[in-house]
Amino acid sequence: MIAINNLTFEIGARALYDEANWHIKPGEKIGLIGANGTGKTTLLKIIVGDYSPTSGTVSKSKELTIGYLNQDLLSYASDKSILHVAMEAFARQNELHTEIENLLKKLETDYSEELLNKLSDKQHEFETLDGYNIEYKAHEILAGLGFTEEQTHRKLAEFSGGWRMRVMLAKILLQAPDILLLDEPTNHLDLPSIQWLEDYLKAFEGAVVIVSHDRWFLDKVINRTVESRKGKLTVYAGNYTFYLEEKALREEIQRGEFKNQQSKIKQEEKLIERFRAKASKAKMAQSRIKMLDKMERIDDVDDDNPSVNFKFRFSKQSGRAVFNIEHLSKSYPNLSILNDTEAVIEKGDKIALIGANGKGKSTLLRIVAGADFDFTGKAETGYNVTKTFFAQHQLESLHLENEILTELQTFAPKHTDTELRSILGSFLFTGDDVFKKIKVLSGGEKSRVALAKALTADANFLILDEPTNHLDMASVNILIQALQQYEGTFIAVSHDRYFLDNIANKIWYIEDQKIKEYPGTYAEYEEWNSKRKLEPKAAAPAPKKEEKKEAAPVKQQSANDDKAKQLKKLNGDLQKMETQITDLENEVKQFETKLADPDVYNDKTKLNDTNTAYKQKQNQLKQIQQQWETLAEQIMELEA
Structure with a gap:
């Protein structure tokens, strides 16, 4: 499909890329990953032809169609409606529609056979291209991306850049190209829209290349991972989690090979040093020196995962009740956000506030932060609570002429320079980076500085609104580590589900204008919510009182028979699964034995192949165990 050579x-x-190679095959779902500045967006621009390579080739088939979503589309503006802009994807269908309308107008006065035949041909082509369903398709995709029916008829120019980007994504998806190149497609989406896009891309028949910092999204969609690092492109045959595991294995092997080679080099150097002065051994020493010079050196493994090496400090502990909400109501003209709702934030709570855009998440955060007082009811901060509020607009409050270190020194004078440098180092500002002026930083770098400031505040209660925006995966991991060891209380809004799942012990969501709580992690909430959505469909209607009494026993007997048949079938399926589980457990044990075999462990190819097969069997075992548990629960419910 596409060959990069x-x-x-x-x-x-x-050299951003140095003799890099990569072949994209039909139907592959690929995540293109790497640290900021490694050239991911540049590579997409090279593929579409916006940039020309210094050397090498990018080969594409002549008929290949590419849909490219890039951040430059944020500036796209139009006075046409959202629906019209999205339907521009159907260029040929729109052209035919106009031609058919013109022909129908002519037929009002001209009944010639030639005109009728022409109209018939155009209508046939229009129908072949599914032209009568294009408006329905556009509505379906726009709805999936969060647009209401009313919004689709409003002008594109009336919407913010983020919403315009959604329209451009809809247009690209409607084009149904052979390959989609998506640069940060989830940046401007809320959780329901991200989940819809996941399902769409999984079902998409063409190839997909995604640049994203949302690892949860990548895990759901991709089946290949390509890492851009040090000018090379390395392919991993699995999703992001597989990439992490496989990379760790490769690095372990590389680290071992490096240590063995270094040991061999030292041994050779000792021999050379020992025999160099002896005339009888000088020739042998020179031979060994040449051998060392020709040796292809193995690099040690670089540590790409910086860790947090500072401790949060706050001078006073809060009381048990950190924030209390009673009978709170909040509304805007023609829109009610919260209505007579109650909630309590207690000391030690780590809360993730989730939901679709427009449900009131940011409004609620502003109320908790004390930045919005236009409501009715009670919203009270607890005893001894000191809070700090991080929001994206606070990037504007950074002093542009300050150096990074000066910005933190001014904000947190109680911290020593060593402590502040340590904090900045955790946020990837090392060495002389701390003397850069704020005005020269990128959006992501400014976001990291603002986060560092928030985390140095003498606060026992953090309020975080989209703290992961503009952060790469390394920075998100740093923030996760920082919040995991934070001993205070916090509430955070984010669309990064991996981030939420690793920091929160409670989930808040706004439903029916009420604040509702789920006591658990995000993954547990998502599983619970999926089941909850299915419950109304599964619930059987209550029997009508008007039914005749004599019919009840017959129906009851029929229901009992059906139940018995269903139980028999399910128990049979369960026994088959148990046999499969036993067989898979034995296969997994056999692979574990192979992995412990020195012949396998010392052979890189054998080790990689065996480890891949081992993980596949583990995944199969895990999947069938989950199926067994689900089936067992169904049987228990029927037997109750």
């Missing part, structure tokens, strides 16, 4: 791309004296 020996690609080199230079910016000034720096």
Whole structure:
């Protein structure tokens, strides 16, 4: 489909890519990952032809159609309706529609056979291209991306950049190209829209290449991972979690090979040093020196995962009740957000506030932060509570002429320079980076500085509104580590589900204008919520009182028979699964034995192949165990 061969791309004296290779095959769902600045967006622009490589080739088939979503589309504006802009995807259908309308107008005065035949041909082509359903398709995709019916008829220019980006995504999806290149497609989506996009991309028949910092999204969609690092492209045959596991294995092997080689080099150097001065051994020493010079050196493994090495400090502990909400109501003109709702934030709570855009998450955060007083009811901060509020607009409050270190020194004078440098180091500002002026930083770098400021505040209650925006995966991991060891209380809004799942012990969501709580992690909430959505469909209607009494025993007997048949079938399926589980457990044990075999462990190819097969069997075992548990629960419910 697309073949990248020996690609080199230079910016000034720096080679962003150096003889990189990558082949994209039909139907692959690929995550293109790597640290900021490694050239992911640049590579997409090279593929579509916006940039030309310094050397090497990018080969594409002539008929290949590409849909490219990039952040430059944020600036796209139009006075046409959202629906009209989205339907521009159907260029040929729109052209035919106009031609058919013109022909029908002509037929009012001209009844010639030639005109009728022309109209018939155009209508046939229009129908072949499914032209009568294009408006329905556009509505379906726009609804999936969060647009109401009323919004689709409003002008695109009336919406913010984030919402315009959704329209451009809808247009690209409606084009149904052979390959989708999506640069940060989830940046401007809320959770329901992200989940809809996941399902759409999984069912999409073409190839997909995604650049994203949302690892949960990547895990759900992709079946290949390509890492851009040090000018090369490395392919991993699995999703993001598989990539992490496989990369760790490869690094373990590389680390072992590096240590063995270093040991061998030291041994050779000792021999050379020992025999160099002896005339009889000088020739042998020179031979060994040449051998060392020709040796292909193995690099040690670089540590790409910085860790947090500072401790949060706050001077006073809060009381048990951190924030109390009673009979709270909040509304805007023609829109009610909260109505007579109650909630309590207690000391030690780690809360993730989730939901679709427009449900009032940011409004609620502003109320908790004390930045919005236009409501009725009670919203009270507890005893000894000191809070700090992080929101994206606070990036504007950074002092642009300050150096990064000066910005933190001014904000947190109680911290020593060593402590502040340590904090900035955790947020990837090392060495002389701390002397950069704020005005030269990128959006992501400014976000990291603002986060560092928030986390140095003498606060026992953190309020975080979209703290992961503009952060790469390494920075998100740093923030996760920081919040995991934070001993205070916090509430956070984010669309990054991996982030939420790793920091929260409670989930808040707004439903029917009430604040509702789920006591658990995000993953547990999502599983519970999926089952909850199915319950109304599964619930059987109550029997009508008008039914004749004599019919009841017959119906009851029929229901009992059906239940018995269903139980018999389910128990049979359960026994088959138990046999499969036993067989898979034995296979897994056999692979574990192989992995402990030195012959396998010392052979890199054998080890990789065996480890891949081992993980596949583990996944199969895990899946069938989950199926067994689900089936067992169904049987228990029927037997109750």
